[in-house]
Amino acid sequence: MTQSVITQAPADGADVAVAASNPRLRWILLAAGLVAALALPWFVYPPVAMDIVALALFAIALDILLGYTGLLSFGHAAFWGSSAYVTGLIATHYGLPFPVAVIGGAVFAMILALPIGYVSVRRSGIYFAMVTLAFAQMVYFIGYQWSDLTGGENGLQGVPRSFFGIEAVETDSFYFYYAALPILLFGMWAAWRIVHSPFGRVLVSIRDNAPRARALGYEVDKYKAVAFVLSAGLTGLAGGVFAISHGFVALTELHWTTSGDVVLMTVLGGIGTLWGGIVGAFLTVMLADYLASSGFHGIDLITGSVFVLVVLLFRRGVWGTVRHQWNSRRRRRTTSGEGTGR
Amino acid sequence: MSAVVQYAVQGLAAGSFYALAALGLAVIFGVLGVVNFAHGAFYMLGAVATAVLLDTLDLTLWWSLLVVPVLMFGFGVVVELLLVQWLLRLDPLYNLLLTFGLTLVLVELVKQRYGVSGLPYRLPGGLQGRVDLSGVVLPRYQLFVLLFSVAVCVLVWLVMTRTRIGMIVRAATEKPELARALGINVGRWVTPVFGFGVALAGLAGVLAAPFRAITAEMGNNFAIILFAVVVIGGLGSIVGAVVAGFLVGLVEAFGQAYAPTFAQILIFVLMALVILIRPAGLFGRQEATT
C-alpha cells in the first residue's frame, strides 16, 4: 500500500508555497476576495449569496483534511448537518442571538468529531474515505429516527433569526448576509491560520510522507485527529450559519450526497488551495440555482460529468490551474537562480 | 427455535447480495488498488438490465443470470479502458472520486431513461412458492438466491486456487509483495479483472431483480453498506469479503428481528468495533505500519 497523498507529482507540487512567496499578490487577492464577498448580495439573490459563502467555508474546512493532510472525508455532512440541527435547536429553544447558536453548533460538531475522528484516523487513504462515509450514514439514521428532536423528515422548522433585536437583520436576508458574513470570514481566516501554522506544517508532512513524520517523532494519528476535529468545527460554523439563513434544517444536510457535493466543490475549485473551495462553492451553487428554473432536469448528470472530467483532465481544479499557469509564467520570467524563496 | 433458524437463513440470503458484490469489490481493489464507488450503480444496472431484457427480448431470469454478467463484464471493460486506467498510477483516491462521479451519471441516466418509479419484474414460475424445511417455511426464491450465490463463491474460489489466472489474481490481491517478487506481470490482467468485479456486482443485481425494487437509486444505500462489509472483512482479502458479506446479512436480520430500530446502526457499530480491535479487518493483511 502506498501512502495516500492526494497531491500532484512532486514536480507539479512546486507551486504549493508560491502564493506565500509573493506577499503583495496575496494582499491583492485578499482585498479582491473581501470586496467580492461584500458585493456578492447585490449581484446574487442574498440567500443564495449566503449559501455560497457558507458552502465555501464548508469546502475550505474539508480542504484542510483533503488538501493539507491527505485525508478524504466522505462523511463531512455529519458535522455540517449536526451543527445545523444543534444551532437550530439552540436558536429555537433558547432564543439566543444567532452567533451564539452557531458557535454552539460548531462546538457540538467538534464533540461529535472526536469519537468519529478517533476511530477513522486509524485508517488512511481509501479506508478513511469509506469509514467516514459509513459513520456519517450512521449519524443520518440517528437524525432520521430521533424525530422528537430533529423533526424527522419534516425537518426542524421555524428556526428564528434572533440578532439583538435588530429587525433588519432578523427579517431581511440582505442585511442578515452582512451580519453572518463575519462568522464565515472568521472561519476562513481560521482555516488559513491552521494551514499556515506549525501544526499545518506537520499536517503537510503527514500528507507527503506519514511514516517519515512518525520517524521524526510526530504522533501522526493524534495530528490527524486534531485536524479532523478542527475541520469539523469550521464545518460546523458553516452549517450553523446555513441553518439560520434558511430558517430550517432538513435531513438532507446529513445525507451522504451533501458530503459528495462538498467534495466536488473542493475538487472542482482545486485541492490544497483554500481559494479553490470558494470558487468551487460559487460555481456549484450558481449551477444548481440556474438549473432550478432552466427547464433542464437532471443536475446529477452535469455534476457527475464535471466530477469525472475534473478528475481525469483538470486535477488541479479551477483555482489550482489558474495558479499553476500564473506561476509557470512567472517562473519563466524570473531567473531560476532565485528559486521559490520567500 | 424455528424462528431463529428462519432469521438465520433469511439473513444469509440477504447477505448473499453483499457477499457477491463485495467479492467483486475486493478483487478489483486487490488487483487495481481501486475502491470502486460505482459498485452500487453496477449492481443497479444489473437489475435494470435484467428487467429490460425480460421486457424487450423476453429473456427469463435463467438467461439473465448468464447474459447480464457477460454484458456487465463488457461494460466494466469499457469503463476501465475509457476512464479508470488513466488514473491507476495516481493516488487511489482519484479513482474513488472518478467512480463517485460515474455513479451520479449512471443513476441519473437510468432515471431519465426508465423513470423514477422503477421497473416491473416477474419471478419465473419455477422459483415461485415456498419450501417447508421441517417447520421452517421459506420462499423458494430466497433459498435459491442463497444456494446460487454460495455456488458462485465456491466456483470463484476454485478458479482462484486451481487456475493460473486465479493464482495470479490471488497473489496480486493478497500478497502483492510476493507477486512482485515472482515477477508476475499483473498488468495485462487489470482490465479483465475490473470487468470480472463489475460482472459480480451485476450478478448480484440480477438476483435482486425479482425480489427487490428495481429503481435507479437501489444501489446507493447498498454501496454504503458494501463499504462497511469490506472494511469489516478486510479489503485485501477475498475470503474476508465473502464471510463479512454473509455476516452483515446475519447481523441485519437478527437486528431487524430483535432490535429493529437499531438494525441499520448495528452494522456501523460492528464496523467501528472491527476497526478498533483489528484495524485491517477480520481477514485483512496487517499493513506495514503507516
Place this chain on the structure above:
Amino acid sequence: MRAAIRTRALTKVFRGFRAVDEVDLEVREGSVHALVGPNGAGKTTLFNLLTGFLSPTSGTITVLDEDVTGLPPERVARRGVARSFQITSLFDTLTSREHVELALQGHTRHGFRFWRSERLLGRHRARVDELLEQVGLMPLADKQAGLLAYGQKRALELALVLALDPPVMLLDEPTAGMGIEDVDRTIDLVRRLAAGRTVVFVDHNMHVVGSLADRVTVLQQGRILAEGGYDEVRTDERVITAYLGEAEHA
C-alpha cells in the same frame, strides 16, 4: 559499558516466512555498528523492528536499558532513536529548510500550535542553518525536496536525523546510489557525527563498512551469521561463502 540497543530472541514472521529469526543483537553505547548481509537477509526488517515500524512476532528490544518492544515509531523516536530510510523518504512539497525545522520541532509539543503562525518555526533559524551547512545543502535551503537531486536528498535525510540530535542513530544505506566523491564526503560526515553517539548502519559498500564500523554483524536469512571487528568478519569463512553465493547478484 551499557548497551545502546539490545535484542533478545527477536523474531518477525510474515505469513510463515521468518524474516528475522531469534536475533540477539547487542550494540555498545558509543560504537559505530554495521549490519551487513546479502539481499533479503533481514537487515531492513530488523531496522523496522528496532524503530517500531514493525512490531515483533516475539522477542524483546531495549534501548538504553529501556524496554521499547512494540512501541509505535514516534514513541521510539522520542526515546532518542532516529533513523534514515533506505529509499529516500522526504516531504516532497516542503523545502529543505522546512524539513529541518520540522525535525527540530519534533521533540516539542509546538507541533499542535494551530493558532500560531508558522513563522514561529523561524526561531530555529540558527540551528537550521548550521545543520544545512553541515550536509552542504545551504545553497538549496529554499528548494522543494521533490525537486532536489538524488544525492542532495540523501544529504537532507542525514540532516533530518541530525536535527533530532539522537543518542542512537540508525542509518539505512546512507550511501546507496552515491558517486564516489559523495560517498567519501558522507563517510566523513558520519564519522564526525558519531562522536558521542551510537550509530547503527546498513551498507552494501564494504569500503564504507570498513572505514566506519567498529563492529560488524553479518546477517543471513534472518539469523546472525557472524559478528566481530571488520577484519575479523571479513575473513570469516561462513561470511565468504554467504557472499560468494550472492556474488553474481551483487
Place this chain on the structure above:
Amino acid sequence: MESKRKWACASALTVTMLLSACGGGGPGSSGGDFTGDKLVLAVLNDQSGIYKDASGPNSVKAVKMAVADYQNKYGDKAVVTKIEVTSTDHQNKPDIANTKAAELYERGGADVILDVPTSSAALAVANQAKNHKKLFLDVSAATTALTGAQCNKYTFQWAYNTYLLANGTGATVTRNGGKKWTIIYPDYEFGQNMTKSFTDAVTKAGGTVQETIPTPFPNENFATFLTKAGSGNPDVIGTMQAGGDLINLVKQFNESGLKDKGVELAVGLMLINDIHSLGVEQFAGTLFTDPWYWNQDPEARAWADRFLAETGARPSFEHAGNYSAALQYLEAVQAAGTDDADKVVANLEGKKVNDVFLRNGEIRATDHSVVHDANLARVKKPADVKEDWDYEEIVAKIPAAEGFPPAEASGCSMKP
C-alpha cells in the same frame, strides 16, 4: 427604488455598521389591484427526482389547463388578463425549495406557489408564505403539520394528508371485515404518525392492532419483518412504506406465502404512477386510499381525457389536485377582484366547493385543510384491466368527515 435604498443602506453599513437605521420597508405596491398588472402562479416541485412522475412537469400542465379554463369561462369579464404560470424545479432539495420560494415571492412576482412535494420542503415554503404574506397551496406534501402545529393564514393543504391515508384505509378495511391487524412502518416521523392514526382508526372501527413493527429506512430486505408479522396470523398487514421500499415490501410479501393464506395487504400511500411503472401484477389485490381516481366518475374521466390529450398520460390525484387548487385560486381572485393575499384568503376560507377534483369539498377556515370525499381502492388483477391506466377498483367511498381529522383536533392556531 428598493435596490437603491439597499445600496445606500449597505454602503453605510459597511462603513459605520449603522444596522438599525435601515430597517423596515413594506412591499413595493404599484397601486393597482394587481401587482405588476399580472397574476403569477408558480409551480414549485420536483421535476427530476422521485416525485417527478406523480406530480412534476405534468402538474405545470394541469395548472395551465386551469388558467385556460378560467380564461374561457370569464372571457372579457376576467378581472386580470395577464396570467403567467412559472415552473421551478426544487430538485427534491428542501434548501433549494426554501430559497426559490422566497425568491419567487420577492422577485418573481409570484402571487401563489403551488404543489411542493416533500414535507420538509413544503413546511419551509409555508414559512416563507407566512413571512411574505403570499399564498401557498400545498398539493403533494402530506404532513399534517401544515394544517396543524405549523399552520398559517396563507397556507392551504389541498389534496390529502397522512391522516386521510391512514384513517381512510384503516377504518374502511376494518369495517369490511379485516379485524386483526399488524402494521409494518418505516421508523421515522411520517411512519410513526401514520401508525398512530392507523391504530386509532382500526380500533374505533372495532378492530385490533396486534403488533406494530418499525423498520429502518431505506430498507431492501423485509423478509424478517414479514416473518414476524405473519407469525401472529393477522387478517391484514398494514404498511406505511412508500416508494422503492414499498415495492421491496410488496415483492417480498408476494413471495412470503402470506397472500395465499388470505392475509390482505393494505397500503397507506400508493400512487397510480407506481402501479403504471411496475404493472398491476405485483400489486394486485392491494388496498389503499386514493384521494382521487381518474376513472372514479364521468366528470373525472372527462377531465382525465383532456389531460391525456395534453400530456399523453392519465392524471394522478396530485395532477388533479394542482388543477383544482389553481382553478379555485383563480375563482377567488375573480371574486375578490384583486391579488391581495388577505382578500383572496378571506374569499377562500369556508367555501364549499365541487369541481373535477373536490367532491363535497370544503376549504376549512379553521385549519386551511381542504377536505373532500376520497376512495378506498383495490389494485385490479391483470385480467380485469380493460385499458391503459385502468388499475383501480373503488371499494368504498371515504366521506370527507371521516377521512379528515375534525378541525378542532388539528392543533392549528392561525394567530401569528
